[in-house]
Amino acid sequence: MTALLAAGEDPRPSLLARRDPTAKLLLVLVVTTAVVLVLDPVTPLVLWVLALVGLLLGARVPVRTAARAHVPFLVLAVGQLTVNLVTRPGEVIATPGPLRLTAEGLEVGTAIALRTLVIGVLAVAFITTTSPVRLMTSLQQNARLSPRVTYAILAGYRMLQEMPREWASLRAAHAVRAPLRPDGTPTRSPRVLLGAAFGLLVVSVRKGERLSQSLESRGLGLTPRTTWRPSPWTRADAVLVVVVLGVLVAVLATSAALGVLAGPAVLFG
Structure with a gap:
């Protein structure tokens, strides 16, 4: 995916x-x-x-x-x-x-x-x-949604796109510290995977908080607004x-x- x-x-x-x-x-x-x-x-x-x-x-x-x-x-x-x-x-x-x-x-x-x-x-x-x-x-122009809603959808879409890359980075970081199997490959125990999943949750929450602060600082919700590419x-x-x-x-x-x-x-x- x-x-x-x-x-x-x-x-x-x-x-x-x-x-x-x-x-x-x-x-x-x-x-x-x-x-x-x-x-x-x-x-x-x-x-x-x-x-x-x-x-x-x-x-x-x-x-x-x-x-x-x-x-x-x-x-x-x-x-x-x-x-x-x-x-x-x-x-x-x-x-x-x-x-x-x-x-x-x-x-x-x-x-x-x-x-x-x-x-x-x-x-x-x-x-x-x-x-x-x-x-x-399109949602803002044709569906008449407010900029707050449309920018929130865009932010969620972006975060969803970045999740696979974040997951790969977390798994690589955990593999450095995790114990290795006898054949030298990283372990994939439920405990290790749960730790990586929790790390992904923390990263996503922090990124969402920074993103919301960034949007507010750029005047999200102020009107009137123009559209660059309708x-x-x-x-x-x-x-x-x-x-x-x-x-x-x-x-x-x-x-x-x-x-x-x-x-x-x-x-x-």
Whole structure:
């Protein structure tokens, strides 16, 4: 994910990179909300394929980068599938040892796992095609957010980008003092990792405090303010919103017409 966060700093030219960040953020929120309410395996599978095509073509993300970006979401998806498979009551389809695997658990778990992948692809597409500075400008100009909110979002985005580098530095510093394994490699015990995580928390809090003081000293919140590089909402942004929402509605309507679409009621059925 380090490479993806760095990509958001200066996104490569692409169809999605040229679109307004507020429009893309709106689409991510709407599609994510719709996917969260879907609990059948087929609908999120179709949406995941369409989102993946959009990531590869619209964002011009290399296949290798897209595959690596799937790893953390895939791990989470497998965990969700496993938990539902062994804990959800229903018709038993297999009994490996003391475990009882149910058909209902397989169906719901697969749906939840697939919607996790959909949300992951949307997040990757947004990160790799959105400049933090342009995001701040767009939210202030088009979403009518106050400078305090937009600059806070920019600061959080910057800190998120720097976290992988800070983590690597802390791990290197801990490796100098930590006891070595018999083969000479640094230990990776939970205690050492917890110490590094606590150090990352302390560094982030201190950096956030310094950043807030810096913004206040530069007159954050004073009005009127001017924009160096405006991010106007264009006709192409409206077309993107209409097309994506139209595809979403078409997929949901088709699933409903075929009798495939299922909602949260499945959890209580």
